[in-house]
Amino acid sequence: MTFESPIIEWAPLAPVLIVFAAAVLGIVIETADPKVWIRRRLQVALALVATLAAAATAALQWSVLDGDGTRVVVDRIICDRHSLIWMVMIAVFAALAILLFSSRVGGDDAFAPLAAAAPGSEEEREASEKGLAQTEVFPLALFSVGGMMLFTMVSDTLILFIVLELISLPLYVLVALSRRRRLLSQEAALKYFLMGAFASAVYLFGAALIYGGAFSTSFTIIDTAIVQYHGREALVLVGTVLALVGLLFKLGAVPFHAWTPDAYQGAPTPVTAFMAAATKAAAVAALIRFLYLAVHRFEWEIAPVLWTIAIATMLVGTVAAIVQTDIKRMLAYSSIAHGGFVLVAVTSFEREALSAAVFYMLAYGLATLGAFAVVGQVREVTKDGSLGAEATRLGQWAGLGRRSPWMATAMAVFLLSFAGIPLTAGFIGKYVAFKAAFDSGGWPLVVVAVLAAVVAVFFYVRVIVLMFLTPVPEDLKDAVEVTESTGPSLVVGITALATVLLGVVPSVVLDLASNAAILVP
């Protein structure tokens, strides 16, 4: 018996490897355990450089790519234009999120100084006074980012599972690390973990059933097996539905959305921004690859399921967002609704959907990062005059336009983009997404989507009205303060500018996205 080593194309993996190498290096830095301020700077610099370098490398590969794509590991990991554009997007989102991670308000970052200390305990107070910092958040985030980038290239159910876990496990920890409202944060993490573990198990069960029917974990082979192995389609079909559950969970689609509001609300705001933008993008990328490469022959069978889920997601997300009184929870439900909107495009099984999903997630991700960056800046003022937790009650946002015109204006731009008002990126995103569905005959779905979008305008505009047309309540005059620290301000500026630019001159990115509308089996 001889052994032939598999041939691996390392070059297309470069962006992912850069991120992973940086993450490992981050742990090494933690191991060396220098002083807190050195550690922090090193970690921030490393994480920023790594994510930006990954984005640059992926972009470089786009420019030199010969043909449609490269098979990295046989037919199990494939680097094509579609995965490259997702990788660039995720890396850029990650870089922006890292800026938020590193920002400090009133000398404190968003993370617990000593995660192991019990909330409200003496140890926690001491750790806070000593200025300790849990700088492990940066390597953790990098591991997750690396996983997300790999997620977009995977064409194998088993590798997909491993990468799914790689993305999720650091996130479970990150969610639990909020500096303020520790109990809420820990509760959110536990909920997220339990639900996530359950979803992973369901996915794994689905993958096992698919393997049982198709005798392979490779997307390409599953695709042919569906046609070839008569009498086994049922097994593959049931497996497909179960596997979809796992992926839709990450996307936060109804009825697998229950974790989203709690996790988004409890997590430190930078982590919420990161999860809402990057994780969702990665989930859409993987969902597309799985649906379009492995099981597209089941279009007739699974389209009704996906339609139902898309409609339920849009409706639940929109309706529930209306009644929220907490800005983070409202944005969480709005992100659920956006998951539904992007599903509208994905369920069309058309080539157009590939570019539409890319553009939609870009528009949504930029606005989300910006919106949460603003949320992180609106703070309560404690009795002794220092800055406290984030002021997330909607009432506390009244008259924000007077407190900080720039932040409020940027927030308005993001909300308008969420609502899909023309001249913002969100409008173009919704247009291309709905068009893809409409062209493939999915007009009932589009009707529901448009209705949901119209309803959604209500609660977005309500926040804008609250910020600009409502005076600051007397009793809250000194109880709320808007800080304008450098990192988040930078993120807000970049994302607001990008949102407007994408809305006014979308053609450049649209061209890129349509170039990327290709999947190499």
Place this chain on the structure above:
Amino acid sequence: MVNIVNALVSPTPSPSVTPPEGFVPWEQTLRGDSLLLVAIKAVAILVFLLLSVLFAVWFERKVISRMQERIGPNIHGPFGLFQLVGDALKLLLKEDVSVTKRDRVLYIAAPLISVICAFLVFSVIPIGPAVRIPFTEDVTPLQLTDFPVAALFILACAAVGVYGIVLGGWASGSTYPLVGAVRSSAQIISYELAMGLSLVTVFMMSSSMYTQDIVAAQADLWFGVLLLPAFLLYIVAMVGETNRLPFDLPEAEGELVAGYMTEYSSIKFAWYFLAEYINMLNVSAVATTLFLGGWRAPWPLSAVSDGVLNTGYWPVLWFLAKVWLLMFFFVWVRGSLMRLRYDQFMRLGWKLLIPIGLGWVVLWGVARVLYVKDWLPSVKQVTVPAAIVLGLATVVVLFWPSKPGEEKTGRGRVKEIDATAGGFPVPPKPGEKLPPSPRSTRTVDARSQAKEKGDRDKG
């Protein structure tokens, strides 16, 4: 004389002894066993283990007595041999007390799990090669069974055996057993890692997990010699794994009464007791099989008339001799060493044994690939740097700078402590000393005594 280089370079180890006439490969004979024969073998192993344990108890008491200049059991029967029969019967006849707070099912199941797992290990240990059963024509190896993951099965049995301990301590519904159980399981799993690591290089050399293959691969040279560091690692780990002195912390009487067995009496206690002694036999048998050439005769004897001592029923003798040599080692260690403190014990396991085990695997893997690829011309060029690297690694591990602020104990600065912290007298720990007593200088008497002493020293 055996050539180490040959053993290193030859890609698949081959038995140097040519098989005698009519030799049947062991796999075939084993597969040919009838169900009856299998049952007989299983019962035989059971009886062998029970008798061995009885003997081991006597053996331990006798040897430890001699080491402590006592006589030990000597009243009942020749050399006090009947003492152990009485001991065994006594356990059976004792009152079976079950605590009221127990978990009904698990309380009984736990000792059963322990003892059954302990019995299972011997089913894959090869006690000898294929032999003809007396008065019949059947040929069968002296082994219950062997399969592609036999060595892994041994580790699996050891791991499942831990459940017996954890569940027993938990199901007792009492504080001492609970603490004893978690301690014990933490200890066993910690040393299981070191044990598992020590076996990696063995599998590299044997390319198989069939226990008979592993024995066959040692025809030229015992792995205990070739892979000496792994063997030493295994020896330490096996003592830790069986909860024996100096690592018998789960039963540290001064702290935990009897650990996880505190609430057990009569036969259930006997099963735990039995499991502990069978486990000693198990790890000794595994060490014999994996490192000491199994049933093969030791070197000068193996050369006698073309390896005749490796055939027939002779190997049983060698096997038993090796196992009981290791059992003697167990007793010897118990007679010589003191019990470690728990923190010392964990430090030894995690900070010394595991890094050394990992380092050894890496070293051996790299060195052997270089040899097989013929990139290194001579033994010295690998063994010498290897020894240096290993030595350096050991030194680094031993003298790894501890973090600032961490309390130095043993060597280094001697700390003075507050002698009456919290209003109670506090004794000094190692590396600490009491402040000078305020009374030693205050009284006239003490001062004059000190002065006198000083004068005497000067004079």
Place this chain on the structure above:
Amino acid sequence: MTEHMNPYVPILVMIGVATALAVAGVVVSRFIGPHRYNKAKLSPYESGMEATPGAAGGGRVPIRYYLIAMTFIVFDIEIVFLYPWAIAYERLSLFGLVAILSFLALITVPFVYEWRRGGFDW
């Protein structure tokens, strides 16, 4: 001789024999041992003192044990990954070595991290 037995059957036989012996011991001891219970005998043993309330079933143990358990799982999996490599070592040759060395390196980094952060200090 012609009919080959599954090599795992003897294991089942052994489990059967060992279970029979173990259960028989428990049963026999129930009948031949004395039964003279009293309250003190049946209460949890705690050096003659009143037993700790709440220890039964849900008794708490220090968090360190959980830490050890988690670390154990990581390393146990690592070692179990090493075994197939060790068995196929000759065939995998240099490729296998490089693969396993990078795997070991990746495990070593968190190992050192945990060490430095006091994970192994008792």
